[in-house]
Amino acid sequence: MRSIRKSAAITLAATAALALAACGGSGGGSTSSTGNTHVTLTWWNNATSGDLKNVWAQAAAAYHKAHPNVTIQVEPIQNEAFQTKVPAALAGNNPPDIYQQWGGGQEATQIPSGKVTNLTQYTSSWISEVGPVAQAWQVSGKQYGIPYDLHTVGFWYRKDLFAKAGIASPPTTMTQLNADVTKLKAAHIVPIAVGSKDKWPDAFWWEYFAIRECPTATLKAAMKAVNLNGPCFVKAGQDLTSFMNTKPFQTGFLGTAAQVGAGSSAGLVANGKAAMELQGDWDPGVMTPLTSDKTVTSQLGWFPFPAVTGGAGDPTTTLGGGDGFSCTTGAAEPACADFLKYIDSPAVQAKVVAANVGLPANPAAASALALPAMKQVLTYTGAAPYIQTYFDIAFPTNVGVAIDGAIADFFAGQGTPQSIISTTNQAASSQ
Amino acid sequence: MIHPNSATATAETSAVAVAPATRPARRSRGLRRKLELTLLLSPALLLFIGFVLLPIGIAAYDGLYHWTGFGPLSGFAGLHNYRVALSDPVFQHALLHNVLIAVLSIVIQLPISIGVALLLNRRIRGRSLLRLLVFAPYVLSQAITAVMWALLLQPGGFVDEVMKAVGLGGLVQLWLANLHIVLYTMFLVLTWQFIGFGIILLLAGLQGIPAELNEAAALDGASAWETTRRITLPLLGPTIRILMFLSIVGSLQVFDVVWIMTGGGPANASSTMATYLVNRGFQSYEFGYGSAVAVIMFVICFAFALVYQRFVLRRDTRGALTRAVG
Numbered sequence: 001m002r003s004i005r006k007s008a009a010i011t012l013a014a015t016a017a018l019a020l021a022a023c024g025g026s027g028g029g030s031t032s033s034t035g036n037t038h039v040t041l042t043w044w045n046n047a048t049s050g051d052l053k054n055v056w057a058q059a060a061a062a063y064h065k066a067h068p069n070v071t072i073q074v075e076p077i078q079n080e081a082f083q084t085k086v087p088a089a090l091a092g093n094n095p096p097d098i099y100q101q102w103g104g105g106q107e108a109t110q111i112p113s114g115k116v117t118n119l120t121q122y123t124s125s126w127i128s129e130v131g132p133v134a135q136a137w138q139v140s141g142k143q144y145g146i147p148y149d150l151h152t153v154g155f156w157y158r159k160d161l162f163a164k165a166g167i168a169s170p171p172t173t174m175t176q177l178n179a180d181v182t183k184l185k186a187a188h189i190v191p192i193a194v195g196s197k198d199k200w201p202d203a204f205w206w207e208y209f210a211i212r213e214c215p216t217a218t219l220k221a222a223m224k225a226v227n228l229n230g231p232c233f234v235k236a237g238q239d240l241t242s243f244m245n246t247k248p249f250q251t252g253f254l255g256t257a258a259q260v261g262a263g264s265s266a267g268l269v270a271n272g273k274a275a276m277e278l279q280g281d282w283d284p285g286v287m288t289p290l291t292s293d294k295t296v297t298s299q300l301g302w303f304p305f306p307a308v309t310g311g312a313g314d315p316t317t318t319l320g321g322g323d324g325f326s327c328t329t330g331a332a333e334p335a336c337a338d339f340l341k342y343i344d345s346p347a348v349q350a351k352v353v354a355a356n357v358g359l360p361a362n363p364a365a366a367s368a369l370a371l372p373a374m375k376q377v378l379t380y381t382g383a384a385p386y387i388q389t390y391f392d393i394a395f396p397t398n399v400g401v402a403i404d405g406a407i408a409d410f411f412a413g414q415g416t417p418q419s420i421i422s423t424t425n426q427a428a429s430s431q
Numbered sequence: 432m433i434h435p436n437s438a439t440a441t442a443e444t445s446a447v448a449v450a451p452a453t454r455p456a457r458r459s460r461g462l463r464r465k466l467e468l469t470l471l472l473s474p475a476l477l478l479f480i481g482f483v484l485l486p487i488g489i490a491a492y493d494g495l496y497h498w499t500g501f502g503p504l505s506g507f508a509g510l511h512n513y514r515v516a517l518s519d520p521v522f523q524h525a526l527l528h529n530v531l532i533a534v535l536s537i538v539i540q541l542p543i544s545i546g547v548a549l550l551l552n553r554r555i556r557g558r559s560l561l562r563l564l565v566f567a568p569y570v571l572s573q574a575i576t577a578v579m580w581a582l583l584l585q586p587g588g589f590v591d592e593v594m595k596a597v598g599l600g601g602l603v604q605l606w607l608a609n610l611h612i613v614l615y616t617m618f619l620v621l622t623w624q625f626i627g628f629g630i631i632l633l634l635a636g637l638q639g640i641p642a643e644l645n646e647a648a649a650l651d652g653a654s655a656w657e658t659t660r661r662i663t664l665p666l667l668g669p670t671i672r673i674l675m676f677l678s679i680v681g682s683l684q685v686f687d688v689v690w691i692m693t694g695g696g697p698a699n700a701s702s703t704m705a706t707y708l709v710n711r712g713f714q715s716y717e718f719g720y721g722s723a724v725a726v727i728m729f730v731i732c733f734a735f736a737l738v739y740q741r742f743v744l745r746r747d748t749r750g751a752l753t754r755a756v757g
Contacts (some may be wrong), residue, residue, distance in 0.1 A: 084713050087500040109716050112502035197607075197694060252586035254697035255607030395498075396716035405710075412610060412698035423624040430515075 039332035040071045041339060043267050044099040045325070046079040050285075054289075059348050070335045078275050086309040090115045090328070097331035098339070101145035101324045103137040104393040105226075105363035105400060107367030109125045110326075111139050112360045119143045121236070122337030130344060134391050137324050147324035148338045148349075149358040152381045153204050153390075154304045154318075157276035158269060158285045161189050162301075165275070170303035177306050192248045193274035195258025195265035199408035200392060204278050204319065206407045206420060209236035211317050212308035216386045219313075223394050226428040227231055230313060237410065237417020239308060244411070250274055254412050259286045278305070278322075284376045285356040302373040304380055310358075318384040322361065322394050326358050350420050377380075395428070470667035487729060494723030499716045512723035522724065525695075525702040528614055532703075537675060542624055544674070545580030549659065557689070562608035562634070566627040571656075573624065577691035580620045581607070607693055610700040617689050617701050624688070625681065629674050637663070656715050669747040676739055683732050704728045 003177050014254050042061065047053040052078055060072035075096065077085060082100050085098035089095040090113040098372075101107055120143045127143060137145035147207055159169065162180075165187040171177040184191040195201045212217065222228050250256065250268060257264040258279075268274040270287035277283070307315035325343070327336035342348060349365030360366060362374050369375050381387065390402030406423035409415040415423075491495060494513065497506035516522050516735035551562050568576065583589045584606040591603045606616040648658045664671075686705035689695060695710065702710075708728065712721020 063565075087716065087718070090501055104715075109499055110501050112505075114498070116503060197696060199694075199696070244489065250586075252605040252608035255584075255586075255605065255613070257581075261582065263588070398711075398717050401710070401715040408696060409698040410694070410699070414610075414698040429527065 003388065007306045018365050028116065037073070039335050040073055041097040041331060041336055043325075044075050044076055044077050044082070044085075046077060046082065046098040046323075047102050048076040050080055052352065053356050055348070055351045058351070059343060063342050066339075067357045070332075070339070072339065075271070078361050085111065095328045095330065097222060097336055098327055099324050101326040102143050102321065102393055103147065103324055104321070104389050105396040106393055107137060107326070108144055109217045109397045112334055115328045115330075116144050117331065117333070117336070118327050118335050119327060119340070123335050123341070126226065126344075128151070128339060129364070130194040131363060133322065133361065133387065136322065136394075145324045145326040146344065147322040147361040148340075148343050149352055150320060150322040151280045151282060151358045151378050152281050152318045152320040152384075152387070153278065154302055154377060154380070155276050155278055156269060156300050157285075157303065160299050160302045161272060161275040162222070163257075165189055170301065171306050172303075173307050173309065174239075175309065178243070178246055181246055190250045190268065190274040193251075193256070193265035193277045194249050194253050194411075195256050195277075196249075196254045196408060197256055198258040199404040200390070201258045201265065201277075201279065202411045203390070203392060203404045203407045206236055207319050207388070207412070208238050208278070208305040209239040209243075209308065210313075210391075211288050211319055211388050212236075212311040212313045213239065214306065216314060216317060219317075219386070219388055223389075223391075226395055226399055228424050233421050234417045237420055240410070241417065258333045259290075262290050264290065266290055272368060281358050281374060282356075284373070285373060288356075297371060300371075300373055302376050303331070310406055314385055314386055316380075317386045317388060319390060320380055320381065320387050321390045322358070326359075395424075395427075398430075399424060434631040449721055463480055478630065487726070489731075493719055494726050496719040497717075498719035498722075499688055500718035506717075506719070508719065512720045513712075513727065516720070516724050516727055521699050524699060524702070525704050526702065528681050528683065529530040529703050531614065532618055532685060533619065533679045535615075536622070536682050537688045539672070540622050540629065540678065541619075541675065543622075544629035544633055545616045545664075545671070547626075548637060549663070551630065552634060552637045562631075565630050568624045569631075570756075571624070571626040573687035574691055575597040575687045576620065576624045580623075581692045584616065599689065608697060613693060613697065613701045617685075617692065620688055620692070621685065627679075629678070631665065632674050632677075633670055636667050640666045672743055672747055676736075679739075680732060680736065683735070685727070704731075 001411055003301045014187070031182050037216075043056075045056055045195070047056050048284060056074055057075070060074050061402050064071055065314055079100075086099060087098070087110075090110060095115050107116075109354070123134075123143045123146065127146075130147065132144065133150055136145060136383060137147055161184070162170070165183045166179070167183055171180050211233040212300055214222075214230060218230045218232060235385070250265075250273075253265075256268075261267055262271055264275070265277050267281065267290040269277050269283075270291040271293065279286075281302075284300055287300070288402075304316075304318070327333070327340070343352075344362050346362055348363040349360040349362040350368035353365050353368040354370065355358045356370070356374075359374070359381060360368070363382070366378055368376075369378060388394075392404050394400075395403065399425040403420070403424040406415060406420045410420055437561055462746050493504065495508060495510070496504050497512075498504050545682075547565060547750075551558060552563065571579075586605060587593075588607070590606070595601060602611050611714045643664050644666070645658055648662050655659065684704045684705060686709070689701055689703055690706050690709065693701045696704035704724070705728070708721055708724045711717050712725060
C-alpha cells in the first residue's frame with residue numbers, strides 16, 4: 001500500500017502534526033542490550049485502519065510469543081505525518097526503533113542523520129528470498145531498509161464500461177488505447193480518470209512514457225546521476241502532449257484528488273463514472289471503501305501500460321515501488337532486524353497480501369493473492385526485465401518533489417517537454 | 432501583535448499611578464513594583480523568548496544552510512537561500528496571491544461586514560438567530576471548511592447543480608481546476624469562513640456607540656444615511672482599523688484552506704507563501720531553504736505590522752488609553 005499517496009484531505013492531519021511533530025516523541029524507549037535481557041521495540045507504521053492494522057498487531061503479538069524477551073510496541077501513525085515526524089524523530093534523541101521506509105532517494109536523504117541502522121550483516125543470509133527488489137532499499141550497497149510489499153503501476157479498468165463501449169480486449173499499444181478512448185467517448189463514458197491535484201498520479205503518465213521511450217541503460221544512468229539526460233526524456237513529454245490532446249481525462253481533472261472521497265479519481269472508477277485509471281496495485285483496496293457497490297473488485301480488470309511505437313524502451317519494463325521498514329541505531333540488535341525478517345516470512349507475507357495492499361515482498365506468499373487481476377499484475381511484474389522505481393522516490397526527495405511538480409504543471413498547461421527535464425535537473429544541481 | 436500595545440498601556444498606566452505617591456514611599460514602592468513586574472512578567476517572557484524569539488533566531492540561522500533536516504547543519508550557503516527565494520517566480524506569485532487576497536478582503540469583505548453588522552444591529556425579528564448563523568462558519572475548523580467546500584465545488588457537484596437550478600448554469604466554472612479562477616474560489620471560501628468574525632467584531636464596536644448620539648442627530652434632522660455616515664462609521668473607526676489589520680495579517684498567512692482544497696495548485700495558481708514554505712521545507716526536505724522562506728514571510732508580516740501600528744493604529748491606542756486612565 002503506497003498510501004504515502006493517500007494525501008489530500010488527510011493532509012489536514014499532517015498539517016496539525018506540524019505543530020505536534022516536535023512534541024510527539026516515541027512512547028516507549030528501548031534498551032540497547034541484547035541477549036536474554038528484555039527489550040522493547042517501538043514500531044511506527046502507517047496502518048492506522050483496515051486489515052493491515054490487524055495483521056501488524058497479530059505479527060507483533062506472535063513474535064513476542066516466540067521471543068518472550070522482545071516486546072513490540074505497535075504505534076500506527078497517519079501516513080502523511082511520517083513526512084514531518086521522521087525528520088524530527090531522526091534529529092532527536094529518541095527515534096522509534098522501527099519506522100516506515102519507502103526506500104530510494106528518500107531513504108538516502110535520511111542516512112546522514114546517523115540514526116538509521118545498516119542492516120546488511122543481519123540480512124545478507126536471507127535477503128535473496130525477497131529478490132532483486134530489495135536493492136531499492138539499499139544505499140551505496142548497504143541494506144538500510146527492508147520491503148514488506150511491492151507495487152506495480154498499471155491500468156485498472158472497469159470491464160462493464162469497456163463492454164458497453166464495445167471494447168473487446170484491453171489495449172496493448174498506444175494506438176489501440178487512443179482508439180478505445182474514442183470509443184468510450186462515443187458511448188458518453190469518461191475514458192480515463194486522473195487525480196492531478198495530488199501531482200504524483202500525473203507523474204505516473206510521464207514516467208511510463210519515459211520508460212517506453214528510453215532504453216533501460218538510459219533510465220538506470222539517469223537514476224544514478226540524478227539527471228534526465230537524453231532525447232528520449234523529451235520524447236516522453238511529446239508523447240504525453242499528443243496523448244493529452246485527445247482529451248482523455250475527466251472534466252476538471254486538475255482539481256481532482258487521487259484517493260480521497262467518491263469524487264477522487266479512484267472514486268470515479270469505483271462508481272462507474274470513469275472507465276479506467278493509471279494507478280498502483282493498491283487501487284482495488286482504495287476503491288472498495290469509496291463505493292457502496294460491493295461488486296466493484298469483480299468488475300475490475302488490469303492491463304499494463306501500452307507499448308509506444310518506435311520507443312527504444314522495453315515494453316515489458318514496469319514502474320513500481322513498495323513499502324518497507326528501517327531500524328534506528330538505538331534499537332536492540334539483532335532483535336530489530338530479526339523482526340523485519342519475520343515480517344518477510346511466508347506466513348506473515350500471506351496475511352499482508354490478504355489485506356489487499358499490494359504484491360508480497362516475498363514471492364513465496366504469492367499464492368495468497370485473492371484477486372485474479374492481482375495475479376496478473378504479479379505475473380507481469382515477475383516477468384519484467386527491469387522495475388523502474390517511481391522517479392520521485394528513486395531521486396533524492398527535493399528532486400522527487402520537483403519532478404512531480406513539473407509534470408503537474410505540464411498537465412495544467414504550464415510547461416513544455418523540455419521544462420520537465422530542466423526543472424528536475426535544476427533541482428538536482430541545487431542540492 | 433497586540434502585545435506591544437498592552438506593554439505600552441502598562442507602562443503609561445503605571446506612570447500615571449505612581450505620580451501621586453509621596454516622595455519617601457517612592458523608592459520602596461518602585462522596588463516593589465519592579466519585583467512585581469519581574470515576577471509577573473518573567474513566566475510569559477520566558478515562554479515568549481523560548482517559543483517565539485528563539486525559534487525565529489534559529490530559523491534565520493538555519494536559513495543560511497543547504498540543510499536537509501537530517502544530521503548536523505551542513506553546507507553553509509550564506510544568503511543564497513534568501514536570494515533564491517526572493518528571485519523564484521513561484522514564490523513571487525505566491526506573495527502576489529497573498530497580497531491579492533489581502534486587497535480583496537479589504538475591498539470586498541470589509542464593506543459586506545460593515546453592511547451586515549449595521550443591519551444586524553437594528554431591532555429586527557430573529558436578530559439573535561441571524562447573528563448566530565452569520566458567526567457559525569467561523570466556529571468550524573478550517574480543515575472541515577476546506578473538505579466541505581472541496582466536495583461542494585466538485586465539477587457537477589452541489590454548487591454547480593444549485594446554480595443550474597436557479598438559471599445560472601452559464602456561470603458554472605471549474606472552480607478548483609481553472610487556473611484563472613481557483614484563487615478567487617479560495618477567497619470566497621475564506622470569506623465564507625471569516626466574515627462572521629468581522630461582523631461580530633463590528634457588532635461589538637457598534638454596542639460601544641452611545642444611542643444618545645444617534646438620537647441627537649435624528650432630532651437635528653439627520654437622515655438615517657447621514658447618521659450612519661457622520662456618526663456611526665467614524666465612531667466605528669477603531670474597530671474597522673483593527674479588523675483591517677487582522678484581515679491583512681490573516682491574508683498574509685493563509686494556509687489551511689488552500690492546502691487542503693488545492694495544495695496550492697493547479698500549477699501554483701492558488702499558492703500562498705505558506706503553501707510554498709511547506710512544499711519546499713517539509714515535502715522536499717529542504718529545511719534550510721524552508722527556514723529562509725519562513726524568515727522572509729515573518730519579516731513581511733512584521734514590517735507590515737510595525738508600519739500599520741505606527742501610522743494607523745497609534746491614534747486608536749492613544750484614545751483608548753485616555754479613556755481608560757481619565
